[in-house]
Amino acid sequence: MYKLMTPGPTQVAENVRMARSLPCTNPDLDETFVDFYRETCEKISSLLHTKNETLILGGEGILGLEAACASLTEPGDRVLVLDNGIYGKGFADFVSMYGGIPELYSSDYRNTLDVSALKAFLKDHHDYKYATIVHGDTPSGMLNDVSAICPLLKSYGIMTVVDSVSAMFGEELDVDSCRIDLLCGGSQKVISAPPGLTFVVVSDDAKRTMNERKTPIASFYANLKVFEHYYEEKWFPYTMPISDIRGLRAAIENIENDPDILKRHARIGEASRKAITAAGLRLYLETGFSNTVTVFEVPAETTAKAILDTVRDDSGILLAGSFGCLAGKVIRIGHMGENATIPNLLETFDALDRAMKKLGVPLKASMKEIFEEAVK
Numbered sequence: 001m002y003k004l005m006t007p008g009p010t011q012v013a014e015n016v017r018m019a020r021s022l023p024c025t026n027p028d029l030d031e032t033f034v035d036f037y038r039e040t041c042e043k044i045s046s047l048l049h050t051k052n053e054t055l056i057l058g059g060e061g062i063l064g065l066e067a068a069c070a071s072l073t074e075p076g077d078r079v080l081v082l083d084n085g086i087y088g089k090g091f092a093d094f095v096s097m098y099g100g101i102p103e104l105y106s107s108d109y110r111n112t113l114d115v116s117a118l119k120a121f122l123k124d125h126h127d128y129k130y131a132t133i134v135h136g137d138t139p140s141g142m143l144n145d146v147s148a149i150c151p152l153l154k155s156y157g158i159m160t161v162v163d164s165v166s167a168m169f170g171e172e173l174d175v176d177s178c179r180i181d182l183l184c185g186g187s188q189k190v191i192s193a194p195p196g197l198t199f200v201v202v203s204d205d206a207k208r209t210m211n212e213r214k215t216p217i218a219s220f221y222a223n224l225k226v227f228e229h230y231y232e233e234k235w236f237p238y239t240m241p242i243s244d245i246r247g248l249r250a251a252i253e254n255i256e257n258d259p260d261i262l263k264r265h266a267r268i269g270e271a272s273r274k275a276i277t278a279a280g281l282r283l284y285l286e287t288g289f290s291n292t293v294t295v296f297e298v299p300a301e302t303t304a305k306a307i308l309d310t311v312r313d314d315s316g317i318l319l320a321g322s323f324g325c326l327a328g329k330v331i332r333i334g335h336m337g338e339n340a341t342i343p344n345l346l347e348t349f350d351a352l353d354r355a356m357k358k359l360g361v362p363l364k365a366s367m368k369e370i371f372e373e374a375v376k
Helices: 014-020 031-047 061-072 086-097 115-124 146-154 204-211 242-256 261-278 304-315 342-358 367-374
Strands: 053-058 078-083 101-106 130-134 159-163 182-186 197-202 293-297 330-334
Touching (some): 031 197, 053 061, 061 086, 086 130, 086 159, 159 204, 261 293, 304 330, 304 342
Parallel strands (some): 130 159
């Protein structure tokens, strides 16, 4: 069994695994489960500082992103896609799939989105139904400031769809103050439950827009309106994955009981970046560093595959490469949720130190020693 230090899926706490092993009831007929589901949704909303309704969907995080776009998009709608990362650009596919017209606002993939430049752009370009934003772009480790971006878009009447699957609970996020209309999360990142669930936090503006559509939503499974009145009617649109949701509830309660979770992620993220740079390796990003994942460039002396294979085979630790335009170019360390502990990172950097030595990559210092000193 390998130790997961990937940027999702992450390690899973024992109480989460045990919650998933409880005897199953019938979620279609047992009304106590409807209450359990709703209470779990309310806990998520509370932790995200919002009165907006949360809906848990039976599917991996991608389902939430598609459902948000499917539920808002009508044929011919113009949608602004903020693109400074692989996942940011990927939203254009969902918009097109449901008949919308995506317009890419592309910027440097090594830097966080420049809010002042976006503000200047919007003065003459703001005829959009909604905009898509990635809070934390996992392939590159990019963090975008949704607390500044989303209110700016809303000031022009542009609704916002935010992908915070890899950032929420590891980075500060206040949905109401950010004025986010559809926020998408997933079970397998900072939440540290197994993959298989996504959830979407839905504003009143988003609900109103869905209800005023002139055309039906071109999906059933990726349709947020099918959950309308589920609680009053004690009826789900499809059989809910009860064991997954029990595990999610335990993981959410772990977050509730961890008041220092944001400080812990910030401390570990900063120390991880310092360990990489002090050793003479190069971070991929120039600005916008997420505290949930550190991404560094593959040194010229070796390859991504060689690093990943050596760390796995010699130390039993799984790290991640990337994909798209970053395939083979970077290594990703996931320090989110249950991964984000000092012992886990000490073990990971020790494994990287030994792998780099074995692969002939000269280091200026020990990453493990630098991390250990920086995180004190």
